[in-house]
Amino acid sequence: MIQPAPSTSNPLLRLWRNQESRGVIIQILTMVVLFAFMAAIARNVVINLEAVGKEFSFGFLLWPAAYDIGFSPFLEYTNQSTHLRAAVVGLLNTLLVAFWGCILATMLGFILGIMRLSSNWLVSKISYVYVEFLRNVPILIHILAIYSIVVTLLPPAKKAINVGADAFFLSNRGFYVPSPVFEDGATFVGIVILISITLVFFFKRWAHRTQDETGKIYPVLWISIAILIALPGIAFLATGAPLSWDIPVLKGFNFKGGMAIKPEFLALWLGLSMYTACFIAEIVRAGIVAVSHGQSEAAFALGLRPNRTLQLIIIPQALRVIVPPLCSQYLNLTKNSSLAIAIGYMDITATLGGISLMQTGKEMETMLIVMGVYLLISLLISAFMNWFNHRIKLTER
Amino acid sequence: MSESSHYAPGTHPDLPPPARTTGMVGWVRGNLLSSPLNVALTLLSIWLLWSILPPAIHWLFTEAVWTAKDRKECWALMDAPRDAACWAFIRGSFELFVYGWFPEPERWRVNLTFILFIAAIFGGLRENIPGKKYWLIFAAAYPFIAAWLLLGGFGLEPVGTNKLGGILLTLVVAVTGIAFSLPIGIALALGRRSKLPALRGVCVIFIEFIRGVPLITLLFVASTMLTYFLPPGSTFDLLMRVLIMVTLFASAYIAEVVRGGLQGLSAGQYEAADSLGLSYWRAHQLVILPQALKISIPGIVNTFIGSFKDSVLVLIIGMMDILGLGRARLNDPDWLGLAPELYIFISLFFFISCFSMSRYSLSLEKKLHTGH
Secondary structure, eight states: OOOOOOSSSSSHHHHHHHHHHHHHHHHHHHHHHHHHHHHHHHHHHHHHHHHOOOOOOOOOGSSSSOOOOOOOOSSOOOOOBBHHHHHHHHHOOOOOHHHHHHHHHHHHHHHHHHHHHHHHHHHHHHHHHHHHHHHHHHEEEEEEHHHIIIISSSSOOOOOOOEEETTEETTEEEEEEEEEETTTTTHHHHHHHHHHHHHHHHHHHHHHHHHHHHHHOOOOOHHHHHHHHHHHHHHHHHOOOOOOOOEEEEETTTTEEEEEEOOHHHHHHHHHHHHHHHHHHHHHHHHHSOOOOHHHHHHTTTTTOOOIIIIIIIHHHHHHHHHHHHHHHHHHHHHGGGGGGGOOOOOHHIIIIIIIHHHOOHHHHHHHHHHHHHHHHHHHHHHHHHHHHHHHHHHOO | OOOGGGTTTTOOOOOOGGGGGGGHHHHHHHHHHSSSSHHHHHHHHHHHHHHHHHHIIHHHHISSBOOSHHHHHHHSSSSSSSSSSSSSSHHHHHHHHTTTTTTTGGGHHHHHHHHHHHHHHHHOOOOSSSHHHHHHHHHHHHHHHHHHHHOOOOTOOOOOGGGGGGHHHHHHHHHHHHHHHHHHHHHHHHTOOOOOHHHHHHHHHHHHHHHHHHHHHHHIIIIHHHHHHTTTTTTOOOOHHHHHHHHHHEEEEEHHHHHHHHSOOHHHHHHHHHHHOOOHHIIIIIIIHHHHHHHHHHHHHHHHHHHHHGGGGGGGGTTOOOHHHHHHTTTTTGTTTTTHHHHHHHHHHHHHHHHHHHHOOOOOOOOHHOOO
16 A cells, blocks of 8 residues: 655645745745845945945046056047046957957967868977967966067167068067058048948849859859959049058157057967967867768769868858857957956056056946946857857758 | 799788888878978978977077076076076076965975875876775865965964965965865856756856956956955955955856756756656766766866966966066066066966866866767
């Protein structure tokens, strides 16, 4: 005979033994503990802030910042500007270094990853040693080491290394390159460039459709390149070449004119890109290896030439494996750019989270904003990643 | 007609493969010179190595000075000043780099901590070791033993946390983060997979928040803001605050790795455990976690490596780990401007630690790969 489960007269115990009500109890307890914890923290914050005579407000953002930012390529900034403006300058600097870092890291990473897969033993081993050494050393050391090379080992401006054409100079004040000067008519050339890009876009779509319907293949790449070079070229010559270069010239102890890539930016950019490239190389390698050998054999059996195989069969399938981890590397790079503070590149952590925090004593407010900004960037990159994943997802039939 | 050209069918001896396809020659032809492009790449690589390696060896080893009082003496011993590395700098500061400012007579405690550390790692990771259970208990207890040895109390001379520095501090930060992030991370991963929405929501928000911000901002919070959260009048050691933040940071990443492992298990495993009538905890203890953790070992070790490398970030809030201490030494007038030596030394330290961890993870992965 089956014994019935021992029933208890204690209603609380009975609630606990019932799976559904137990779930509710656990959740209620969690929330109570959490809210009690938050309330205790909030109470402590209020008392502690009162004790030091501070109040929680974001009004400080409109006070004059009273410090200089040496590198503000997009916004006008003086030390009379507000903390808010300093924060925006910092944010733009973060985005600038993250953007260029992602581009260089991707390029280096693809090169290294493909080198690693090379059938040439020496090339593959060079890539292996480089990747393994660099990725096992903390990125902060990369950045500091490159910075110290730029600042201490490169010559002063007077003896700058002439990299090429008497227009590119490398010194411990930074890398000086000519800057473009646009004259009348440059806008017209810009519009023509935009028009030719649109033309190429539509031409590509039309060529695709024609191929689907009739099987006729147009050399899309060559025609696109021809359009992109010819139209703006004609416009450029027709308007009388409205572009000249402002070439840096040595005047006294420093260069005048041109565009300076500051040592801080250079060190951070190279450090971030070289470190992240090592991880991207591994991702690229894994992605290409993941495409089964049968796929390329099938493509060859269908009579596709090697470059068409790569373009139509291998790369689309490898990208499906590569893109998600690649995006999280971009995210890591952006977060790692906060190490800028170690070498004095003025990103958002260094301006708002560093100097503004010290000057105003608004620890809570500044840190909340800085963290919020990084969270927002993370969420945006994740959202993009999800969208892209969805687009290239394997469509199973 | 000679005898050797006549063989009955099936009796021909195996001939050696053509000389050009075996041995050294065959290997070089196959791996370095298989096509014109490969020949060009090989030549380019040899040229690259030739232009980098000899000067590097010259700078690092053959010309380098190993003993000197200061950099002037170093330069005097070279063909030309700054012509090679001055390792005397690292040798002269080695004790400082390892022990920080730990009081001289108490340094046996640091040495003992290091020895026990190696014992704990060795005992905890070796498979066929007698008394495996006790080794594991020892490894789990190690962080507390180390804390007692380093900070003192209970019969030992107390040492302030501000005396910790150099490699010692780096290891303290890294090992604490690694040791405590694993249990917290597993708990978070289970919470995120829970069927209870409130519990799940809390875990998701925590994990995504931590993963969305850089570690450096969390360290800033630890150094500037955390005191406001504590009850009025209480003080909390900076090192403790940093350790908490580093642990929380690592545990969010561990949680995601473990969640991947949990999702990698087939639903049949969960259903089988349920149908056996196992409770939630017993099912996880006996069926789910052993398998899920096994799948996630590579990811966990990668997170540990990341956490080890991230420990240098404490320098930014002014703590003197190996990097911070080294940079402070660079301002010593005797050793001004020896940054390359310092960075090479620290890079090697991290490379050796992290590379051996990743090698170990690879070998473990191979050993545990039992399926298919």
